[in-house]
Amino acid sequence: MAEERKKPIAIITIGMAGAGKSTFVQRINSYLHSQDPPKTPYILNLDPAVTHVPFEANIDIRDTVNYSEVMKQYNLGPNGGILTSLNLFTTKFDQVLELVDKRVDTVDYVILDTPGQIEIFTWSASGAIITDAVASSLSTVVAYIIDTPRTSAPATFMSNMLYACSILYKTKLPFILVFNKTDVQSHQFALDWMHDFEEFQAALAEHGGTRDAEGEPTYMNSLMHSMSLVLDEFYKHLTAVGVSSMSGDGIKEFFDAVEASRETYETDYLPELARARATREKKLQDAKDESMNKLLRDLTMDRAKNPGGALSDRWDPNAEEDDDDDNDDEDIIDRTEEAWPGQYIDVTRAQRHPEERINWPRPG
Numbered sequence: 001m002a003e004e005r006k007k008p009i010a011i012i013t014i015g016m017a018g019a020g021k022s023t024f025v026q027r028i029n030s031y032l033h034s035q036d037p038p039k040t041p042y043i044l045n046l047d048p049a050v051t052h053v054p055f056e057a058n059i060d061i062r063d064t065v066n067y068s069e070v071m072k073q074y075n076l077g078p079n080g081g082i083l084t085s086l087n088l089f090t091t092k093f094d095q096v097l098e099l100v101d102k103r104v105d106t107v108d109y110v111i112l113d114t115p116g117q118i119e120i121f122t123w124s125a126s127g128a129i130i131t132d133a134v135a136s137s138l139s140t141v142v143a144y145i146i147d148t149p150r151t152s153a154p155a156t157f158m159s160n161m162l163y164a165c166s167i168l169y170k171t172k173l174p175f176i177l178v179f180n181k182t183d184v185q186s187h188q189f190a191l192d193w194m195h196d197f198e199e200f201q202a203a204l205a206e207h208g209g210t211r212d213a214e215g216e217p218t219y220m221n222s223l224m225h226s227m228s229l230v231l232d233e234f235y236k237h238l239t240a241v242g243v244s245s246m247s248g249d250g251i252k253e254f255f256d257a258v259e260a261s262r263e264t265y266e267t268d269y270l271p272e273l274a275r276a277r278a279t280r281e282k283k284l285q286d287a288k289d290e291s292m293n294k295l296l297r298d299l300t301m302d303r304a305k306n307p308g309g310a311l312s313d314r315w316d317p318n319a320e321e322d323d324d325d326d327n328d329d330e331d332i333i334d335r336t337e338e339a340w341p342g343q344y345i346d347v348t349r350a351q352r353h354p355e356e357r358i359n360w361p362r363p364g
């Protein structure tokens with residue numbers, strides 16, 4: 001009997017600039033295609049500023065938003081441009097979800113590559129909206145890509161872990177620490193530090209600056225000591241794998257961790273999501289009830305003061321209805337589907353693909 005097909009897992013790749021996110025996405029893409037039978041990824045590029053994407057994205061933010069036009073039109077710098085482009089794209093994210101939804105029966109993984117500047121995704125409303133929207137429709141895992149050679153100093157390692165910790169607590173999603181570039185440096189030191197608190201303390205001491213002239217622990221040392229205690233708790237909630245996006249080492253272990261995250265998503269994230277939804281709905285209902293009660297109180301007072309006024313409250317069936325159906329044009333494109341003229345409306349009305357024989361809308 002054929003194995004029942006599981007719903008796809010969404011993998012959100014996040015990481016500091018240069019950690020290797022795009023190379024990693026390229027590697028997992030080719031890994032999936034090389035499986036027997038091949039697995040199908042559905043890839044979303046959310047970095048509007050990237051000039052070259054080393055993989056074939058199914059949905060590319062650059063098809064919808066022209067980053068340099070956004071910078072010009074809104075008079076923004078590079079980071080403001082990326083953030084505004086992401087905001088514009090997020091207003092259409094329901095269409096992205098519809099496109100993804102059409103593929104749930106044929107796709108194994110939905111992979112999101114995020115902007116190079118990590119905070120633009122992790123600390124923006126758009127990033128949170130996109131993450132929540134994806135995570136409420138698919139089993140989702142965050143892959144936090146770390147540049148292993150650049151994080152081998154204890155203080156840098158701890159800063160990176162604190163950042164990862166903040167994302168974990170913000171998203172509450174299953175989380176995989178992906179130590180990338182293991183072809184340059186093994187990630188064993190990181191595993192040792194994560195599993196053995198004493199070892200990390202010893203590494204901190206070795207890097208100097210932990211005692212002042214009187215032999216007392218410095219402020220920095222005490223701070224790092226307490227922070228590493230916090231992190232010790234955090235390490236229990238995550239999985240760490242070492243990979244080389246260059247050679248492909250460790251990619252299988254990464255996918256084992258992704259598969260294992262399905263359970264965490266169902267046991268931890270979904271109940272939390274249901275609780276958050278119930279609380280939000282209750283708050284909304286309470287606010288509605290309160291406004292209705294206030295309206296009724298006001299009407300009663302009004303009637304008491306002005307009994308004839310009720311006549312003007314009647315509904316006039318001949319009055320014109322405001323039939324303002326917001327029929328937004330469908331302007332997110334799935335590159336793997338055939339595009340048709342008029343499907344694409346660039347938010348900034350600029351032409352990105354002059355070589356394609358499609359008449360994109362031009363400024364009037």
Ligand SMILES: Nc1nc2c(ncn2[C@@H]2O[C@H](COP(=O)(O)OP(=O)(O)OP(=O)(O)O)[C@@H](O)[C@H]2O)c(=O)[nH]1
Nearest residue numbers: 017018019020021022023115116180181244245246
């Ligand atoms: N040696 C080695 N280099 C890698 C590996 N993965 C990525 N790189 C290199 O690291 C650099 C940055 O990789 P990118 O994939 O562009 O990193 P990114 O995180 O997408 O960077 P942004 O474009 O800033 O988002 C490139 O020069 C890659 O060739 C790896 O596993 N091993």
